[in-house]
Structure formats: structure tokens, C-alpha cells
Amino acid sequence: MIQMRETAMLRLLARLGAGLSVLSFSAAAFAQEAATKAAPVPNPGNNAWMMTSTLLVLMMILPGLALFYGGLTRSKNMLSTMTQIGAVACLAMLIWVMWGYTMAFGDGGNGFISGFGKAFLHGVTPASTAATFTSEVISEYVFICFQMTFAAITVALVLGSVVERMKFSAVMVFATVWLTIVYFPIAHMVWASGGFLFEGKMFGTDLPAALDFAGGTVVHINAGVSALVAALILGKRKGYPSEPMPPHSLTLTMVGAGLLWVGWFGFNAGSALEADGSAGLAMINTFVATASAGLFWMLTERVMGHKGSALGFASGMIAGLVAVTPAAGNSGPFGAIILGAVASVVCYFAVSKLKPALGYDDALDAFGVHGIGGMIGAIGTGIVYAPIFGGPGDGSVGIGAQVATQIIAVVVAIVWAAVGTIIATYIAKLLTGLRVSPEVEQEGLDIGEHGERAYN
Amino acid sequence: MIQMRETAMLRLLARLGAGLSVLSFSAAAFAQEAATKAAPVPNPGNNAWMMTSTLLVLMMILPGLALFYGGLTRSKNMLSTMTQIGAVACLAMLIWVMWGYTMAFGDGGNGFISGFGKAFLHGVTPASTAATFTSEVISEYVFICFQMTFAAITVALVLGSVVERMKFSAVMVFATVWLTIVYFPIAHMVWASGGFLFEGKMFGTDLPAALDFAGGTVVHINAGVSALVAALILGKRKGYPSEPMPPHSLTLTMVGAGLLWVGWFGFNAGSALEADGSAGLAMINTFVATASAGLFWMLTERVMGHKGSALGFASGMIAGLVAVTPAAGNSGPFGAIILGAVASVVCYFAVSKLKPALGYDDALDAFGVHGIGGMIGAIGTGIVYAPIFGGPGDGSVGIGAQVATQIIAVVVAIVWAAVGTIIATYIAKLLTGLRVSPEVEQEGLDIGEHGERAYN
Amino acid sequence: MIQMRETAMLRLLARLGAGLSVLSFSAAAFAQEAATKAAPVPNPGNNAWMMTSTLLVLMMILPGLALFYGGLTRSKNMLSTMTQIGAVACLAMLIWVMWGYTMAFGDGGNGFISGFGKAFLHGVTPASTAATFTSEVISEYVFICFQMTFAAITVALVLGSVVERMKFSAVMVFATVWLTIVYFPIAHMVWASGGFLFEGKMFGTDLPAALDFAGGTVVHINAGVSALVAALILGKRKGYPSEPMPPHSLTLTMVGAGLLWVGWFGFNAGSALEADGSAGLAMINTFVATASAGLFWMLTERVMGHKGSALGFASGMIAGLVAVTPAAGNSGPFGAIILGAVASVVCYFAVSKLKPALGYDDALDAFGVHGIGGMIGAIGTGIVYAPIFGGPGDGSVGIGAQVATQIIAVVVAIVWAAVGTIIATYIAKLLTGLRVSPEVEQEGLDIGEHGERAYN
Amino acid sequence: MASVKYIIAVIKPFKLDEVREALAGVGVAGMTVSEVKGFGRQKGQTEIYRGAEYSTNMLPKVKIEVAVADAIAAQVVEAISETANTGSIGDGKIFVFDLATATRIRTGETGEDAL
Amino acid sequence: MASVKYIIAVIKPFKLDEVREALAGVGVAGMTVSEVKGFGRQKGQTEIYRGAEYSTNMLPKVKIEVAVADAIAAQVVEAISETANTGSIGDGKIFVFDLATATRIRTGETGEDAL
Amino acid sequence: MASVKYIIAVIKPFKLDEVREALAGVGVAGMTVSEVKGFGRQKGQTEIYRGAEYSTNMLPKVKIEVAVADAIAAQVVEAISETANTGSIGDGKIFVFDLATATRIRTGETGEDAL
Numbered sequence A, B, C: 001m002i003q004m005r006e007t008a009m010l011r012l013l014a015r016l017g018a019g020l021s022v023l024s025f026s027a028a029a030f031a032q033e034a035a036t037k038a039a040p041v042p043n044p045g046n047n048a049w050m051m052t053s054t055l056l057v058l059m060m061i062l063p064g065l066a067l068f069y070g071g072l073t074r075s076k077n078m079l080s081t082m083t084q085i086g087a088v089a090c091l092a093m094l095i096w097v098m099w100g101y102t103m104a105f106g107d108g109g110n111g112f113i114s115g116f117g118k119a120f121l122h123g124v125t126p127a128s129t130a131a132t133f134t135s136e137v138i139s140e141y142v143f144i145c146f147q148m149t150f151a152a153i154t155v156a157l158v159l160g161s162v163v164e165r166m167k168f169s170a171v172m173v174f175a176t177v178w179l180t181i182v183y184f185p186i187a188h189m190v191w192a193s194g195g196f197l198f199e200g201k202m203f204g205t206d207l208p209a210a211l212d213f214a215g216g217t218v219v220h221i222n223a224g225v226s227a228l229v230a231a232l233i234l235g236k237r238k239g240y241p242s243e244p245m246p247p248h249s250l251t252l253t254m255v256g257a258g259l260l261w262v263g264w265f266g267f268n269a270g271s272a273l274e275a276d277g278s279a280g281l282a283m284i285n286t287f288v289a290t291a292s293a294g295l296f297w298m299l300t301e302r303v304m305g306h307k308g309s310a311l312g313f314a315s316g317m318i319a320g321l322v323a324v325t326p327a328a329g330n331s332g333p334f335g336a337i338i339l340g341a342v343a344s345v346v347c348y349f350a351v352s353k354l355k356p357a358l359g360y361d362d363a364l365d366a367f368g369v370h371g372i373g374g375m376i377g378a379i380g381t382g383i384v385y386a387p388i389f390g391g392p393g394d395g396s397v398g399i400g401a402q403v404a405t406q407i408i409a410v411v412v413a414i415v416w417a418a419v420g421t422i423i424a425t426y427i428a429k430l431l432t433g434l435r436v437s438p439e440v441e442q443e444g445l446d447i448g449e450h451g452e453r454a455y456n
Numbered sequence D, E, F: 001m002a003s004v005k006y007i008i009a010v011i012k013p014f015k016l017d018e019v020r021e022a023l024a025g026v027g028v029a030g031m032t033v034s035e036v037k038g039f040g041r042q043k044g045q046t047e048i049y050r051g052a053e054y055s056t057n058m059l060p061k062v063k064i065e066v067a068v069a070d071a072i073a074a075q076v077v078e079a080i081s082e083t084a085n086t087g088s089i090g091d092g093k094i095f096v097f098d099l100a101t102a103t104r105i106r107t108g109e110t111g112e113d114a115l
């Protein structure tokens, strides 16, 4: 009976397209059940898929993102870029098991964080489970790992705008603060039961819950906006934009892009939390949206009178992946194709026209691709979700209402990320000075900050 | 009752070693069943394995094949090679969901294509399933994705012979036509129920069905022969063979080879469509055949009075992987070891003696390795399948008959691929001119076609 | 009834934290059961996870280890390093199916090897299964593949100390002998039922069984010690240590480190043999121990008055992975964090102080990281396993007793590996001369031994 | 034919663009540039790899080779000295050679006309 | 000892093999080659990376250095001009220097014998 | 100002460190080094890629450029010949040029003082 009610409610949440597990809720449920029946056991198939997905996301960070970003920097900053990405990811993992997981997915709490009851993974054992969107469960340790990789890659993405000039120590301080005051709360708001945007009805409206299947808002808008703000505070690289700063190895960038695509399925199909048909839908969407976006960027370059470029192809792929993230399980394949194409074209203009126009130095276009692409995706998801566009929605929610919700979620994320980033960046500045000396920037951060050269 | 009949028939097909799912058939079956019982639900373990396999094949394309091929080109053409591979793969994915899937695995149709009933994935939902070789099912979206990656990598493989001189636009046109008139029909003939070679009894004989577990014929012979024909039409690279054209980075080629090996298990073990013992057999064969082939190529070099080379090792690995593809689930481990060794030795002579002798410019040996290796594998499968060679066959079919069938399948594939490629290439020539200008070829396609350099 | 007894016993073994399957035992059990009931069928979820894990370990070898090691060598020896790694791995796979598997996990035998009953995989079919630590089973072919990759990577790890000067032919001879007299017996002793260290009660004591979840002793201590001994016999590289020998591409080393991390989850979480909560525990430990170790190495560099380096970060990651290997399923997350940190600091001193002090040329620090890290991990596991440190132990075994066992296992491994390596190395010397000529060493092994250059 | 001087200058890499502009300023049509390693008073950064310390004095420099008419040789040297000068050790050197002949491959022109 | 000339030629990379053969033809035993970047009349391709446009005039060239006996210096210049000439801008230059001395390290021979 | 000689030496790469020390020994403050490919009597290893055989005679060499005071030029040549000599073909060459002027960018010093 209890079980049925729980399942029913979970289904409901699922239908609402809520991004991720409702651990605290189910944990609560367990308590009730304990009396009545044995705890549910994870189906090995779902555990297997979630472990695989977790590793796919890890691969996105190192080597994926490290290569994608690193290839775009100048060779004198290659190791600095790779190491900053790797080290913040490691830091994020340690913080996650200490106070991150409990803040985002612990039990209790309010609409913005879920308390500290699971600090240091208190009470978690190999037998603990986390609920999925059906009556299935997966091992809680697996769920913790899966979510851990999301936190790790999100903070690493932010670095895209500040590489080649930000101190390693500053990066570490920034990451610690930023994860705590920006990432964990936003993840909770969007993905955890009780979360402000997860529950819908924001500001006393009766708007539906926000749709964010795999992190368009939590990961990409969040990272992109934070990257922009951090870059503005940090300032431009010496010589930008007058001095040419061509990517030192587009080969590595292409490799990184490929690994990001492969890994992204852990992100998107993994967010189904099960190896079911919904994961299958997320998977096909992550294929076609990316394919479409990659080709459309090259097409746009042609239309603008340039040659279709390899970097354009790779950038388009990422833009498509970003845009399809919130829509992965919330769209039909053809909705995804459109979404990818639109995001690709818009991001093209963001990085090649908007950025030069405004003159900020978002070194690797973390904002231009993840921020902008994330917004297109978040809002677009409100549209493609509708059945008339081939989406999996049941039509019970009007497109207008859903889009309204999506916009609110976007705005909340933008504001929260911007404010939090200002705080985190200034704390880092206070403690470390934030930026390397002109000499070090000149010589390169590899030798200056790490005492090594990438190539000998 | 119906269910039983279906299962029985499926078992039969499985025993016949038929390469892949009989979707249309099962789809039909569903119809019948609908009345009588609920649609079957995929076991998460099988769905998980098939999603993993799908991603493994994606990883084979980008970064796998892009690195393997790219490392073999000159640095001035690195990005061109990688981008052509990535872009045709993306194009193939879009075409697949539009008219590819339905042509190969749709319902109805004839021995050569299966109609357009599932164009634009008409009627597919997260709940749709595809039958495996037992009474199990997997999510149809997953099956579609899995097969999608096969189409994508096959057309990418063809490019191996034409890189460093073929226009990007020509590649795109070629791919569109080639997939439609060559790949989809051959995939249908070999793998789909109703397929000409899948059903056996070709030309009124009572020969058995062709054995092609994971695509020796559909993927490798097909790609290899098409590559040869396209290269002949396109002509040699400027300066070939007089001018030295050493690989610009065998390091990257080795990385690519490694990723291809890892990914190939998606290809081979994934073709079991389940995480069962048959997948396990395909897996161990894909280990040992490759290991044997890699070492035998080096050995052959030694015997021929040269040094065993890294590129030889990598080439051997690929030759072994190609040869074991049709045999993966149709051989015992020691049959696979022999098959790998034989393919490796034969391919060695194909690329280092036959090619120079005939003088065609198969730039990266797509024909020499995939074409030749595929033929060895396809025909060899007819032998190693027999129980006396430790194969899983039940001996009900004589080796002679099976080999006869294999040869027919090979010949059909060769003829079909050759004719289709001629058509596709000339259409591309008509629309794009096919080949870059001598200046661009001189300067390199990276700067000439994409306006970038791979390394700065 | 029999089934129950079997399960009970298996649980017991599992609780003892015994590293791996008890195949022979279960095989025996099947015999009994045969009469009474049908053989158990693998859950696809477990098979799927084990196949995925197997591929993850393969990815660790090629491209993972090949890049990690290769990046650290000088460019003139890049291909030689990659090819030696790839080729010994292939050789190990062939040997494994011939006489390796039966020696380590065959049926019967004694405390040191388990006989030759399964030579050439005698009697193994797609239907054969291997028992896990619960009443579940997985396909025996899958188990064979999984264990095959362990043998392959272990022998490849040994090469880390001898690259840039050891002949390719010598490597092949060495590997053949070493696997046979060192690896297979040690794997049997530690992991197979009946194994000397697996059964506990060594030397008539009533000490518990050794804890080695995923190969701290079998893989890392074994490889590290063998590497040291081989390096001592082989002698230093020409010019070492006077002449600078900086890594030719730390970029590739970082990529390799990333792939090793990702792949290591196959090693560690895969060693649970199921996709269950124990795998989840092994997974989270493999995340946090590595994260902690990577950061602690950089921290140590800072404390020692140097800059935190990229290579330090990567080295720390590996040290942490090595140390957590035996502890993966035998520790709580915070025990793992400590273990990683300690191993990282100790390994730092081993490679940067101990090695120069003693003056041996362990080229890529196979001993300094795998040997030393493995010992820290093996002994540390005896501590963190205890419930008071948050470990999964039930406290029935005292820390002292467990640590005593661990030390015995370490000593046995060290002695066995040292003696076996001396024999294997001298046999290789006898047959091949062991070391390349000074000219070849000067020019580089790529051109001298393989007739190629890595970069053109 | 008017005689020609051949100037080789070794400078700090990041000064290349400035120098090139300066040369264009004094009417130098072209030049040839290569990456070199420089050894001199300037000390390099130490690199450490797993405790192995290399304090190389070989620093990345850029070598400029430019042939100019006698008439402007002095100016050119002047221009390079000024723009490449940071005042810190390692700024580099300028060497001037007499040239026997200079030829433009395309046209066969020699001497000043070849430049 | 008979005096020796030192010739530096900057040519288009793909012409290297031809030039080498031509030199062998006029009896030049050896030469030293390096990759350089050339700046001159010839304009380079523009590269664009995410909208950032770089139209570098620095083009990849090959620099040949060859010491030859006075006697054949003219021939050598001739040979290079002919083979390296494509008639299009950017073919490169040839510079000839007088050499004070040339020494073969292995034997200590000097002058022509050193070549 | 006392006149200066400019010495270009092509040697085997692995001899670089020795030569540098030898030069330091005779009081040479600095030098400029570049990686080049050398073509001469010495034959290169053959490379084979999938049967395509390349027996390049282009061998990796190191080119040293050093300006020194007339006074010690002979010594320097001597020092290089001795240390770079292995007695086997391919040891390389030493070329000596007269220098019109040498300038230290940082200080504007010329002649010997510039070195």
C-alpha cells in the first residue's frame, strides 16, 4: 500500500520530467517500509548501467575536457590547463563526500539545500539504495558516485574562461567556495525532492516543475554564467585580442570532443537512472542532436562566407550536446535535431560575433557554448517536450506554462550563479591574488606554475 | 503458444548464426501478441550492455578511427581526415533516423530493402522493443542506436582510401548516396529477416544462411571494396608513390588502434544483442584473434627480412579484428586465433606487395586491411564454425555448403558495393568536382578546405 | 541443500574479502548439482558489468598505459615503449587461454597452481559459468576474459623500469617465462580457492586469509618488485642520470593517467564480480582515494619547496589507485582517502629521494609507484578494513592478525617475484642478449628496433 | 650592383611581432624567421620531473635573418635594437654580415632588387 | 687552400627534393636543411578559429645551407634558381657569403676538402 | 673595435652538451643552437611503413652558431673539432665567417663587448 503510493508519486515526478532522483524522499520512504517489508534490491542491470554512466562522465573530465580545452590553449599553458581541470575535479570529489552530497541530496532541508544529515556519507552502506523514477532502486553508493561526477565536471567547465592566466591556488580556493554556495544549492533546487524548482509552483504560481533531464541548467547555464563572471573579474589575457592565440593542437581538441560526446551519454542516458526505454530515448536524442549541431555549425560558417572548420564542427557538437542535455529524455528525436541545429547556429554567433563585440575574454568560450547553449536548451525543452512536437509530454501542461517555468529556472540559475561567482572569485583573490604575474603569463603557466614543459 | 513458436524460430535463426536482430519479424509478432498478452519488457542487463556496446562503437569512430587514420596522414591533412570522418558519421546518423533504419530493418519490404513503414522512426516509442536471438527483447531505441553506429562507422571506413585529396563536400554527397544505395540494402540482405542472404536458399539452392555475426561482409568487405573503387576513380595523391609520405604521428595511430580494439567489442560482443554466454564467446574471440593477428604481422615482417614495426603491430590488430568480426560468435577461441593469424599474414602481403604491384593509391589501406581481411574472415567463418574446429556449429550444415554460402555472400557484396560506389562517386563528382585543386593538395587540406592548422 | 551450503561458504569467503572467484570450487559444485538441478544462469546485469569491466582494463593497457609510459620516455623511444606494452599484452592473452587460466583458476591443483585440467580452455562453453561471492554466477568466458586482462596489464607494468634499452625480443621471452613462473602462481595463491594465501592459516598459523580485493599484491607489488629486479640486471640507460631525460610529452602522460583512472574501475569495481553494492563501495573508494592521492602529491611537492607539478598530480593519482586496489571493497570511503594520501606521500619520497639515493634506473618508476604503493595498500588494507576505521569488516578478525597476514602476503610476493624475475631475465638474456646495442640506444629504439619514427 | 648586408638577430620570442612591424617601418620587405635555443648569461627556469631537476640555460629564442641594402643596414640594426630591447638579460644579439650576392629565385634579380 | 663560398637559400618546402637532386647533379656532396618561417611579398592563407581571424604572412619555408668551392658557386646558385623556380611569388632567395674557413670535424681537413 | 668571427658548426645531436662545455672552457659566453637536418656522406636508417621504404639521407643534426673574438676563433674551432669528433662519418662541419658588426641588444655594446 505504502509502496504503491510511493511508486505512484515517483511516476508522477518522473512524468514531470524532473531531472534526477528523489533520494531523500525515498530514504524517508524506506523508514516507513522498514517495518512492513525488506528493503528493495537493485537490479544488477540498472546498477551496471549507472556505474558505466558514472565512468563515462569521469572520462569526460579526464581526459575528455582536459584535451578539448587543452588543445585550444597555447602549448605553454597546456599542462596548466589539464592540471587545473584534473585537480578541481579531484577536489570536488573529496568535498562531495564530505559536505556536497548531503547539501544537495541529503534528507530534510529546505528548498535550497537539504541539510547536513548525510555529511561524510553518514549512514550510507553497500546495502543502501536510491530510488529511481519507477519502483526500481539503485545502490546509493552508485548514485553518490554518479552525482559526484556531475559536480566535478561542472566546476571544471567553469575554468574554460579563465585558463592561461588564473593561478592554480586561486582555482582551488574558487572551486571550494563555488561548489558550496553555487553548485550544491542549484543541484538541490532543480533535482532533489523539496527543491525550489523541482517542486514547481514557484513564487506561489501554479507553474509546473522545471524540466532539466540531465543538467542543462544545473551544469551548463550554471557553469557558463559563472565562467563569464569570473572572466570579467579576472580580466583579459595579456595580448588579447591583438596578439594571435591559435589553438596549439586542434587534433587534441578533436579527440577531446569525441570523448566528450561518448561520455555525454553517461550524463544524458545515465540520468534516466535505469537501463530502460527512457534511457534509450535519451540516447538517441544525444546522438542526433549532436550530429545535427556539428554539421549546422559548419553550415553556418559556409553561409557566413568562411570555410567549414574542424573547430567549428567540434564546437557545434558541444553546443548540441549542451542543448540536448535538459531535453534528453524530454524530447523526440526530431525535436532534438531541431534543438541541436538552433543551439549550434546561435552559439556560432555568440562566440564569433557577440564576444568580440563585447570584448570580454572568455578564453575557451565556456559561456558562449555552455551558457548560451544551455539557455537555448532549457527554454527549448519546454517546447519540444510537448507531444505535438513529438515529445514525450502528455500534453497536460501547456507549452506556455512550461516555457514560463523554464525561463524562471534559467533566470534563477543566472542570478544565483553570478552572485555566487562574484563572492567565490573575490575570496580567491583575497587569499591568492587570483592572477599570475605578467612574467609567468608571458613564459607560460606550465613552466611558471608547475615547473614543467608539456613537450620536450 | 504463439510466443513459443516465435521463440523457437528465433532460436533457429540464432543457430544459423544469423548476424543480427529480426526486428521487422518480431514487430510483426508483437501485432499478433498484442491481443493475447502484454508486450515483453527488456531486461535492464541486456539494455545496459547494448547501450554500452553502442557507445563503444561510437568511440571507434571518434576518436578511434579519426586517430588511427589521422595519424597515418601527413600533418597538413590531419584535421581534414578527422573532420571528414566525424562529419560523415554525423550525416549517417541523421540519414539513419530519416530513411536508413526503415530501409534496413523496417517492417515488410523484400529481400533487398524492408520498405519505408518506419521512415522517420514512425511508431517507435520508449516502450517499443526489438527481439534478440532468444525470447528476450531490448528497447527498440537502443537497437536503433546500435545499428546507427554501424552505418556511421562503415561509411567512415571507406574514406581511408580517398583522404588527402577528396573534397569535403564530395565526401558528404558520396556518403548520402552510398549509404542509401549500398549500405542499407546490404545490411538488410545480410541481417534482417527476409533478407536475401539472411534467409539462405539463394538462387533456388538450398544453401544455408550466410554467417556474419557482426559485420564482416556488411561492414568490412563492403567498406573495403567501396574504398578501392572510389580510390581508383579519384586517382592517386600528387607525388604518390615517388614522394615519401610517412605517417605524421604513429603515436596517434597506435592510440587509435587501441581505441578501435576496445570499441570493437561493442561491435562483436554487442552483436549477441544480449549480455549472455554468446556475448562472452564473441568477447574472448575478439581478444585472442586480435592478439594473434597483431603478433603475426610483426612476425611476418621479420620473416620477410624487415624489423617488426609498430605500424605492423597496429595493422595486424585491425586485420585480426576485421577477420574475427563475422566469426565472433561463430568460432571457438582457437579457431579465432588461427583466423586472426591467417588474415594478418594475407593482409601484410596485400598492403606491402599487392598494392605497390598494382599501383593504386589506397592511401590508408582501407581495402588492403578491411576488404581483404573481411574476405578472409567471411570465408574462414564458414570453416571455423564447424564443431570439428571447435566452433559452436551443431554440424547439421556441411563445411562445404557453408563455405559456398559465404563465398556467394562475399561475391554479392563485392559486386553490389562496386556498382553502388561507382554511381555514388560519379554523382559526387558531378555535384562537387570530387577532388581538391593541386594547390590545395599541395598546401594541405587543413588550411585549404578548413582554414585551420592542426598544430600551431 | 547443497546449494545452500555452497552459498553459505561463498558468503564466508566473500566476507573474508578474498580477492576473486572460486571458480574451480564452484565448478566442482556444479558437478554435484548437475544431478539435482539445472546449472545456474548468469544475470545479464552482472554479465554486462563484468564485460564492461573487462574492456575497461583493456583500455588501461592500450591506450592507457602505453600513453602514460610513452609520454614519459624520450620521443625516439615512443613507439618502442608503446609496442612493447601492446605486444606483451597480446602475448599474455594467448598464453592465458593456452596454459595461464588453468594454472591460476583451473580445477584441482595445490596451493601454488591449480593444475592443467583446463589447458586450452578444455571444457569451457558459452553455457559454463563461474561463481561470484554470492549465489550468483557469471559466464565463464567473461570471467576468463576479465582475468586475462589482469595478466596482460601486470606484465606490461613491469616494462616501466626497462624501457628505452631492453630488446623487443628480450621482452617477449621475459614475458613468457615470467607469466608462467611468477604471475600465474601468485594469482592462484591469492585469488583461487585452495590458494596458499587465499585459504589463510599460512605456515600452520591460524591467521586469516589475505585481503586483496583487486590485485594490490598480485598485480602491483608483483609488477613493481619484478620491475626493480629486472632493471638492476639490465643496468642503467646510457647517460643516466647525468644526461637530462625529460618526458617527451606530459600531455600524453596526463591522457594516459586519465584513461588509467577510468579503466581502473574495471579493475576495482569489477572485482566484485557483480553489479551490486559491494561494487558500488569499490567504485566510490576508487574515486576518492585517487582524488586524495593526486592532490597530496602536489601538496608534498609544495611542502618540499617545489612547485606542484602536472606529473606529480598524475603520479599521485596512480599511487592512489595502486594503494586502493587491495582495499577497494575492503574499506570505507574515508579510510580510502587516508590510504590514498599516505601512499601518495610515501611514493613521492620513493621516486624523488630513494631512487636517486640508491642510484638504480627504474626508468618510469614502476617500482617506486606500483611496488611501494602496492605495499602501502596491502598493509594498509589490513587496517582500514576494520569497522572502527569505517571498513566493511565485521570485527571478527583483529587488526593485528589481519596486518600480520597482509605482511606475510607481501613478503611472499616480494620473494617469489624477485626470484622468478631473476630466472626470467637471465633466460631472456641467454636467448636474446637482453639489451640493445649502444648505437641503437643512442639513435633510439624506434628507428633501431622497429625501423620507424613516432613523429614525421 | 649595390652591395647588400645580411643581418642575423636573436631576440626574445614574444618580441617578434613588434620587430617585424619596426622593420616594415624602415622598409624591409621580407625576412626569414626560425625558432632556436639560446645559451648565454640569462638563466633558464628549472624544471623538475619526479625529483629529477634540470636547470637548462637553453632558452627559446627567435632568430631573424634579413638581407638589406647597405644604405639602410644601420637603420635596421637600430630598429631591431630598439624594439627588441626590454632592458633585461637575454634580449639577444644582432650580427651583420657582408653579402657576396643575393638573388631572387622567381626573377633572377640580384643585389638590392632581389630583396 | 682554395676559398669556399657559403650559400643560404630559402625555398618552398615541396621543392626541397628537386633542389637536392639538382645540387647532387652539380657535385655538391652535402647540405644542411632547416624549417623556417618566411615573411615577404607572398601572402599566407587566413586561418579562422571561432571567428578570430589570423592572416599570417609567415609561411613555412625551407632553408638550405651549403658550402661549395668558389669554382662551382655560380653553378650552384644557377641550379637552385632553376629548380626552385615556380614563377609564382614566394619562390625565395639565394644568399652567397664568403667563407673564412671550412673544417671537416672528422678529419680536420679544411677548405674544399672539408666539403 | 676589435673584429669578431661568426662560427657555424653542424654536429651530431648527442654531442651538444660536450661541445657546450668545451666552449665554456675556452671562455665562450653564449651561443645559439638549432635543430637541422643534415645531408651528406653519412647514410640514414631506412624506415618502412607498410612496405613503403624510405631511406632518407637527411639526418638529425644540431647547428651551433657562435660569435667570438678573432683572438680565440682558432681555439673555438679547435675545441669544437675535438669534442664533436667521434671519428665516424657524419661528425659534421665547422664554418667560419667574418663579421661586420655584432651588437648586444640590451646595452647597444658592439664588437667583442657584445658577446
Ligand SMILES: Nc1ncnc2c1ncn2[C@@H]1O[C@H](COP(=O)(O)OP(=O)(O)O)[C@@H](O)[C@H]1O
Pocket (backbone or CB within 6 Å): D010, D037, D038, D039, D040, D041, D042, D059, D061, D088, D089, D090, D091, D092, D093, F029, F030, F031, F032, F033, F065, F066, F067, F068, F104, F105, F106, F115
Ligand atoms: N657569442 C654568441 N654567439 C651567438 N649567439 C649568442 C652569443 N651570446 C649570446 N647569444 C645569443 O643571445 C641570446 C641572449 O644572450 P644573453 O647572454 O643571454 O643575454 P644578453 O643578450 O642580454 O647578453 C642567447 O640566448 C643566445 O641565443
Ligand SMILES: Nc1ncnc2c1ncn2[C@@H]1O[C@H](COP(=O)(O)OP(=O)(O)O)[C@@H](O)[C@H]1O
Pocket (backbone or CB within 6 Å): D029, D030, D031, D032, D033, D065, D066, D067, D068, D104, D105, D106, D115, E010, E037, E038, E039, E040, E041, E042, E059, E061, E088, E089, E090, E091, E092, E093
Ligand atoms: N629581405 C629578406 N631577407 C631574408 N629573407 C627574405 C627576405 N625577403 C624575403 N625573404 C625570404 O624569401 C621568401 C620569399 O620572399 P617573397 O617576397 O615572399 O617572394 P619572392 O621570393 O618571390 O620575392 C620569404 O618567405 C622569406 O623567407
Ligand SMILES: Nc1ncnc2c1ncn2[C@@H]1O[C@H](COP(=O)(O)OP(=O)(O)O)[C@@H](O)[C@H]1O
Pocket (backbone or CB within 6 Å): E029, E030, E031, E032, E033, E065, E066, E067, E068, E104, E105, E106, E115, F010, F037, F038, F039, F040, F041, F042, F059, F061, F088, F089, F090, F091, F092, F093
Ligand atoms: N657542403 C656542405 N654544406 C653545408 N653543410 C654540409 C655540407 N656537407 C655536409 N654538411 C653537413 O655536415 C653533416 C655531416 O656531413 P657528412 O658528409 O655526412 O659527414 P662528414 O662530416 O664526416 O663528412 C651533414 O649531415 C650536413 O649537415
